[in-house]
Amino acid sequence: MRHILFYVTCLALLCGFLPCSSQAEGPSLEPTKVDLFEAGKDGYGTYRIPGIVVTKNGVVLAYCEARRNASTDWGQIDVMLRRSTDGGVTWSPMKKIIELEGKFERNPAAVAQKLGKEGEITVNNPIAIADPRPGVVHFLYCVEYNRLFYMRSEDDGLSFSKPIDLTAVVEKLRPSYDWQSLAVGPGHGIRLQNGRLLAAIWLSTGNGGHAHRPSVVSTVYSDDDGKTWQLGDIVANETKPLVNPNESILIELADGRVMINMRSESPEHRRAVSISPDGSTKWSTPKFNEQLLEPICMANIIRWPNAKEGSKTGIVFSNPHNLERANAKPGQGRDRKNLSLKLSYDEGETWPISKTLEAGSSAYSDLAVSADGSLLCFYERTKIDEATKKRTAFLTVARVSVAWMTDGKDK
Structure with a gap:
C-alpha cells in the first residue's frame, strides 16, 4: 500500500496536482537580471533611455536609444x-527600427548652444x-527634439508601418507657448479602458540649460486607434511650485481617472502628482508625494495585477531612491x-513597501508585467570590474x- 501511495504522490507532483517547494515561488528568490545592451558594443558608445512593453501575445519588447559617440542627449x-x-x-x-527618410535639420536651439555635431x-x-x-503595438518617437512621429506594428514588433509626422499636433501650442524642444515619454504610454491611447510629453522654449529648459508638461492622445492625435492641456507650467517639470509617467486609476507622476527640478526633491478625469483636461493642482524622492531622474509606474491586497491590485513605482x-x-x-x-495598494496614495533592486549606480527605468505575472524592470546600471576598476554601463x-x-x- 505504501508503494502505491508513493507512486501516486510522485505522479501528482509531476502533473502539478500537489504543491511542491520551489525557489520560484519562495520569498527568498532574488530577482534575475539579464544585460541586454552594453556600452561600447556593436558600434555604439552607450545605450540609454530604456522602454519595455509586453504585447497581448506575451512578447516582450525592450527598446532604447543607441548613442553613437557619447552619452549626451544630442548627437547621432x-x-x-x-x-x-x-x-x-x-x-x-538588437535591431534598428527607425530609418530616417527625407531631410532632417538639427534643432536650432541645440545649434545655438553648440550641442551635437554637424x-x-x-x-x-x-x-x-x-x-x-x-x-498590435503603437510607437511614438521624436527627431531632434522638435518633431514627433507615430508608427505601429501588427506583428508583435517584428515590423513597423511607415512613420506619420505628428508635429503639427504640437505646433498648435505655439501661440501660447513658443516651444523649441519637445520629447514624448520616455518609457511607455498607456491605453485607457475606453480605448484612448495616451502618452506624456514635455515641451521647452529651449533657451535654457541643454536646450531642455525651461519646460512644461502635457499629454498627447488618440481616440481613433492612432489615426489622428491631439494635444492635451498643460498639466504643469515652468514656474513654482514645480520648477521645469519634464519627463512624466501615466497610469489609469481604478475609477477611470488618469494620474500623471512628474519629474521636476523643484527644491522639494519629491515627485509631483496630478489627476485628470480623462488624461487630457481638468488636471488637478500638482502636489508633491513625500514618499517618492526626486533625485531628478526619470521614473516609471505600472499596475501589477498579481500584487493584491484584498480586492485591490497593486501599483508599482520605480526610480533611484536617493537624495545624497x-x-x-x-x-x-x-x-x-x-x-x-x-x-x-491604495492607488498611489501611500507606498508602504519599498525594495532595493540595484543598490549601486542606477538611473532610468521602465516597467512591464510579463504573461506569467512577473514584474519586468528594464533599467540603466553601471557595473564596476573589481580587478580593473573599469566602469561599464548596461541596460538590464x-x-x-x-x-x-x-x-x-x-x-
Whole structure:
C-alpha cells in the first residue's frame, strides 16, 4: 500500500496536482537580471533611455536609444529593439527600427548652444503602447527634439508601418507657448479602458540649460486607434511650485481617472502628482508625494495585477531612491543610485513597501508585467570590474516576483 501511495504522490507532483517547494515561488528568490545592451558594443558608445512593453501575445519588447559617440542627449542617436518570446529569458539580436527618410535639420536651439555635431541627427525618446489586440503595438518617437512621429506594428514588433509626422499636433501650442524642444515619454504610454491611447510629453522654449529648459508638461492622445492625435492641456507650467517639470509617467486609476507622476527640478526633491478625469483636461493642482524622492531622474509606474491586497491590485513605482550628493544645492540633481521598487495598494496614495533592486549606480527605468505575472524592470546600471576598476554601463532587464517584493506576504 505504501508503494502505491508513493507512486501516486510522485505522479501528482509531476502533473502539478500537489504543491511542491520551489525557489520560484519562495520569498527568498532574488530577482534575475539579464544585460541586454552594453556600452561600447556593436558600434555604439552607450545605450540609454530604456522602454519595455509586453504585447497581448506575451512578447516582450525592450527598446532604447543607441548613442553613437557619447552619452549626451544630442548627437547621432538611433533606436534599437530586442524581442523575447519566452517572458524575458532569451532575447533576439538588437535591431534598428527607425530609418530616417527625407531631410532632417538639427534643432536650432541645440545649434545655438553648440550641442551635437554637424551632420548628426538625434532620434530620441521612443515609447511603445501595448494594445489589447494580438500583435498590435503603437510607437511614438521624436527627431531632434522638435518633431514627433507615430508608427505601429501588427506583428508583435517584428515590423513597423511607415512613420506619420505628428508635429503639427504640437505646433498648435505655439501661440501660447513658443516651444523649441519637445520629447514624448520616455518609457511607455498607456491605453485607457475606453480605448484612448495616451502618452506624456514635455515641451521647452529651449533657451535654457541643454536646450531642455525651461519646460512644461502635457499629454498627447488618440481616440481613433492612432489615426489622428491631439494635444492635451498643460498639466504643469515652468514656474513654482514645480520648477521645469519634464519627463512624466501615466497610469489609469481604478475609477477611470488618469494620474500623471512628474519629474521636476523643484527644491522639494519629491515627485509631483496630478489627476485628470480623462488624461487630457481638468488636471488637478500638482502636489508633491513625500514618499517618492526626486533625485531628478526619470521614473516609471505600472499596475501589477498579481500584487493584491484584498480586492485591490497593486501599483508599482520605480526610480533611484536617493537624495545624497556632495555639496548639492536644492534643485540640483542627486546621485543616481539605489534603484528601488515601491508598491502601493491604495492607488498611489501611500507606498508602504519599498525594495532595493540595484543598490549601486542606477538611473532610468521602465516597467512591464510579463504573461506569467512577473514584474519586468528594464533599467540603466553601471557595473564596476573589481580587478580593473573599469566602469561599464548596461541596460538590464530584471524579473521580479510578488513574493520577493512583499517578503513572502503576497504570493
